Amino acid sequence: MKLLPRSLRSQITTAVAVLVAVVVALAGLVIVARIDHRDRADVDRQLAARAEKVHQDADKLLGQGDHTGDDDQRDDDYGGLLAGSQSLVRLITDGHITAQRGETPPVPLPIPTRDGYTTIEADGQTWRSLTQPLNPAGDRLEVLQDIDPIERRLADNTTIVAAVTLTAALTAAAGVWLLTRLLLQPLQRLRTGALTISANTTGPHLPAVTRPQEVADLSRALTGMLDQLRTSMESTRRFTADAGHELRTPLTSLGVTIETLQRNPHLPEPQRTRALETMSAEHQRIATLLTGLQALARGDAHALPDRTSVDLAELVTEATAHAARRHPAITYRLAAAESAMAQGWPAGLRLAVDNLLDNAALHGHPGGTVDVRLTTADDTARITVGDDGPGIPPELRQTMKERFTRGPRPRSTGSGLGLALVEQQAHLHHGTLHLGAAPTGGLQATFTVPTAPPCPPGHE
Structure with missing residues (x-):
């Protein structure tokens, strides 16, 4: 939305300020409403009490008639009681006021048309009225109370709530603005570090952040x-x-x-x-x-598919059969392969085994023999391929795993990538490649990978 500020700091500050304003305003209005309700309930109870008292001495009020002078109000029993209390008592007969005692309003108040509680507005003044039947003759009694003080209290409380809400929102905004500066410093560090990164692979890294x-x-x-x-x-x-x-x-x-x-x-x-x-x-x-x-x-780029369960015995058997067809002059002797499962990439494992078999055929004795064996021990599967060629001196075996590296006296043309590919696949499958001497005098390569139970159907 376009109305939202762009920075995260401003958005957090605005959101917290609005939330605080809403919470404080709602809480304040609830309190004000409760106070106002209590005040008005008190007025209604007072009106009911006064109406009951007037009922007890209704004949006295009827006998005294209508008095509007200040002296009469002070001398009158009800005038003395009601004067100064912002209250008014009226007797109504046939729609006309026959008696009235208390604080006389500046303008005549309308005569109620029904019994019960009502609120009356007259000349900017608010009155609360309670009308009750007085006697079987049809006379009615009305007791009124000026509630302008309650209205002013409500307005004052509402103003206070508005002021408190504004103050709380501004205070929260200022506090959040300062706190977010501290809390967002890790993000700022990441941003600064990201700006320094370029296409240079040896360039700086992102700063380490531990909190939050x-x-x-x-x-x-x-x-x-x-x-x-x-x-x-x-x-x-x-x-x-x-x-x-x-x-x-x-x-x-x-x-x-x-x-x-x-x-x-x-x-x-x-x-x-x-x-x-x-x-x-x-x-x-x-x-x-x-x-x-x-x-x-x-x-190198780890552009690899998901791992699946691979039957190593089946893979080695099939790879050996294909190698024998590629190199018909070489005799491949596959020992009884033990059952073994591994989690990995079938194409990668097959590539490693194929390279070991081709490497043994190319660098072994012409028309010679290649021994292939699959064994398991301690949750590990070992694929061993040995030839009868000249082998590799111990001091050169580690170097031969590097790319484009060939022996001192190569017996065939090759790219020098065979053992490098096997070494890479061993690393990707959390295994190892070991080069040693074969019993027949040539090179023996041992490709080791961890074994794993087969995946259940549908969970590969």
Whole structure:
């Protein structure tokens, strides 16, 4: 709404001031109404008491007739009682006043048309009237009381309530304005910190806020969001840099081969065949490299689907069968896989197992054997893949987990991303990747992930 102030501090101050004004005004009006009701009830009780007294001596009032002089009022029994009390007693016969005692109003008061309590306005003066039958002859008795003091008291009390309401609202507004300055300081700190943040991933972070709880939660949420954005941005930058660096060589080689074919349309068939094979190999290298980089980038950015229950035994069995078809010259020996379930991403776990199986086939002995085993112990599943190749020296095993790292004497062309992808998936699944020596002398990679009970249907 356009009527609301823009700043949170002003909105809080306005809201509290209005709330205080409404509460104080309602409370004050209720009190004033109760006081006014009590005063008017007292007047009605007084009128009833006076009417009863006059009933007892009605003959005396009838005998004295109508007296309007001050001396008569002072000498008269009822005049002496009623004079100065702002009260008036009238006897009414056939619609005419036959007797009157008390404070005579400046203007004649109208004759009541019915019995009971009524309020009469005359010449700016307010009277409360009680009319009752006096005798069977049809005479009526009217007792009146000037209630202008009550009306003035009501007006004065209402004025006091209005003044108190205004004072309370202004005082509350001033107090809230000062308090919100202190309470909103954490938000101001967050705002100041946010203004200093730029696209630079090494830039400052949001200030840590511990109180109040709501602002602390907001600070943690914003910090987590910024961390994710920085991670995603860093992943994008790293992907761009890695892709540019690694694709330069195969693209250059591919371009040279294409240029050679273009300049030599009549190239002998053997050389042409070798050139095409080279181009096909470079294309496959580029495709494999991009696939690996994309997988790494998604993992770095945590762009992952929801976790589900994964049957590791089924996954390892299927992955081994597919690896045997990809590498027909290699013998894959899968030990009896134990039953194991894990919470994670099936595609990520399959990617890790596939890379371990391909890595063992490419770097093991030509036509050799790869041993695959799935075991469980202490709520942990271990997928072990061992080859019979030259292995990796102990001092280089940790380095081989880094991206674009290849051994000192590589036996096959590769992107150097295989073990890096496995290491990433191990981290994302709260597991580990350990490189050691296989019993056959080659490399043994152990991929470890926590096990979990299977999710019930419909709860994945």
